[in-house]
Amino acid sequence: MCAVPTTEQATGSAAAVSGPRTGDLPRRSLRRLLSRRSAPYLLIGPALLVIAAVMAYPMGFLASLSLQDYGLRELLAHQGTWVGIANYARIAENPLFWQVVGRSVLFTGVTVALSLTLGTLLALLMERVSGPVRLMLSGGLIFVWATPVVVAIDVWQWMFDYEFGVVNWTLTHVHAGSFIHHNWFESPLEGFGIITALVVWGALPFLAITLYAGLMQVPRELVEAARVDGATAWKVFWQVTAPILRPIFVILLSLSTIWDFQVFNQVWIMLNTRPSSDYFLMGVYSYVEAFRVTQYGRGAAVSVVMVVILMGATFFYVRQMARTGELD
Amino acid sequence: MAVRARRRHARRLGYDVLGVLAFAVMIFPVYWMIATAFKPGRDILSLTPRFLPSPATLVNFSDALARPYFWSSVRSSLIVVLSVVAISLALAFTAAVGVARFGFRGRRAFLVMILVVQMVPLTALVIPIYLLMDGVGLTDTLVSVIVTYLAFIVPFMVWTLRGFVANIPVELEEAAMIDGCTRAGAFVRILFPLCAPGLVATAIFAFIQAWNDYIIAYVLLRDPGHQTLTVWLASFTTNHGTDWGPLMAGATLTSVPVVAFFLMVQRHVTSGLTAGAVKG
DSSP, rough: OOOOHHHHHHHHHHHHHHHOTTTTOOOOHHHHHHHHHHHHHHHHHHHHHHHIIIHHHHHHHHHTTEEEEEOOOHHHTTEEEOTTTTTHHHHHTTTHHHHHHHHHHHHHHHHHHHHHHHHHHHHHHHSSSSSHHHHHHHHHHHHHHHHHHHHHHHHHHHHTTTOOOOHHHHHHHHHHHHOOOOOTSOOOOOOHHHHHHHHHHHHHHHHHHHEEEEHHTSHHHHHHHHTTOOOHHHHHHIIIHHHHHHHHHHHHHHHHHHHHHHHHHHHHHHTTTTTGGGOOOOHHHHHHHIIIIIOOOHHHHHHHHHHHOOOOOOHHHHHHHHHHTTTT | HHHHHHHHHHHHHHHOOOOOOOOHHHHHHHHHHHHHHHHHHHHHOOOSSOOOOOOOSHHHHHHHHHHHTTHHHHHHHHHHHHHHHHHHHHHHHHHHHHHOOOOTHHHHHHHHHHHHHHHHHHHHHHHEEEEEEEETTTTSHHHHHHHHHHHHHHHHHHHHHHHHHSSSSSHHHHHHTTOOOOOOHHIIIIIIHHTTHHHHHHHHHHHHHHHHHHHHHHOOOSSSOOOOHHHHHHTOOOOTOOHHHHHHHHHHHHHHHHHHOOOOOHHHHOOOOOTTTOOO
């Protein structure tokens, strides 16, 4: 097992445990000094290396790529030609690009608003139901949470199949209209309705369970005191519960925005990897420009715009984390 | 008094009904997938859907297993996922110990970076990652996918494990060192086992992320012989129509490991191994 400690190890570890004490380090051999100082760097080094190689470096490469003409020939030569902001100029003069940006912002807004509202309602419901129902509901949510995205897309595609889909049959039979052979993806508005529903459905378990855990931390006395003072359930929620949950809301809002703004799979697989330009969101548009049109530079420019738009959301998230002291 | 009690009872009942309804709406797609997977073809392609899979059949499952590239996809997925879990655990645990147990210059910057990096949209990095992997000749190899997943998974794991490490009293390690352990020995013999719930939880997180990803594998693995299960599943739908029965069977099979692991995390995360460790 453990060997008898040498004095070197004992003192070395004691100094390390008590944190960085740069001032009172007695003179030791350079090697030991180095090893003690460098221990944390050696520990974080490998992780840092991977993150730098496959995230930081590609980020920089993405930015430089967006300033290059990089098509099929350049792909084969592994060398692009610098063209300055020509890619940005090209996409900016294309009306489709602005449509896609607007559509992505709208899609993200609607999806985030719906998932946060429904998530909160579900969390409040979980708080109010009896034990067995709560167990059933949270069990169901966990199953939905665990469903892989690609699986969920396939299942929704099947449920909304125009010919044998269970949804068309059900809607027709509850007399909501005639939905026999109704193709939901013929009109982009209806198609996006389904894509939104699918994204919201997939996001709800995480949101509801996180918010429910947050609700459990709201002191009961506060809620009861407000009730005794005659506050309605509506008022209790907005004036007692919501302010306490604010930090959680900020984090969930940022995360949802980031996730929903980069939606790709749901559009791509739902429309059998050939969505019409009416279905382009920014992620899909950038992918098509790069891999279908083989204009990697232009696709990169779209991606850069996407990252820049998302930075706002990131900012609020990081600030909230810093405020709650998570960084210390 | 009795009226008020009855009213409260009625309200609770109303909420319960709502709760059951919400459960039914949420779970229906999952149910429909499993039900379809067990139905014979004529019940799937019937204009009046059958809500119960009776008579049940396993023919969709055998059809799915017999489809081209199923087994090679399972193999690819397993290799990718197991490598990602093993390597990411090692990277994330050491980094978490570094951050939680040492104060050093750049620590806060490292934490901010860990946090910011999690916000990077994966979809935006697909193009440069593809070109970089292509440049070093790694496309169509599982290595490219494994390395990419690591970069996207490790930050979250460091963040989570750091919390687990920080919650373990440093006195336990100090006691071990007084008893003759080296600092590294204390990490391995004390910290590592005590972090077991956190390690299991993050390992399962890594498993699920790597198992579920589509876009990276779709872009980097063009050869169908190398593709992972999700790509295999997404390529089921062709322009000639879809075999819904085998597709749902394949979808069910793809979900099973994820659901199983997910249910395990729920249990492990809540059990605190260190509860009472310092009371002794």
